[in-house]
Amino acid sequence: MAEKATFAAGCFWGVEAEFRKVKGVIDTQVGYTGGHTPNPTYKQVCSGKTGHAEAVEVTFNPKVIRYEELLDLFWKMHNPCSLNRQGPDVGSQYRSAIFTHNAEQKELADKGKAARIQAGQKVVTEIVPAGPFYRAEEEHQRYHEKHGGSCHL
Secondary structure (H helix, E strand, C coil): CEEEEEEEEHHHHHHHHHHHHHCCCCEEEEEEEECCCCCHHHHHHHCCCCEEEEEEEECCCCCCCCHHHHHHHHHCCCCCCCCCCCEEEEHHCCEEEECCCCCCHHHHHHHHHHHHHHHCCCCCEEEEEEEEECCCCHHHEEEEEEEECCCCC
16 A cells, blocks of 8 residues: 655755655656645746745655655755755755644654754754645656756765
């Protein structure tokens, strides 16, 4: 049975591209979550006024890849100590966040964050329950597959 995981780690184009490479990931979609505006557009989210983060919803087969492995990739693909910024992208929409879908995901995310803090990192990653996920416009889905290029990851 497939499960979902949702991560925000800066510009969603590069985050999605990284997760799509992983064996056991069935599908991905980029979108907006964690804010207060229903059905936001890319332009609205980029304004920083919706409260949403650019995020990737990952559908995965837990018999092939464990959630912990997806978390490990999340921690490595961005700077979890950078508040509202990843590379050249600045704003709360680029924040580091894990949106958990169940108690086990929350426990594992909290454990990963605590380990990094224990190691001396000043981790700012939010760990919050997953709420509504608004799929981004089609031109943002699988952006790097369609257009080439890469992000700062």
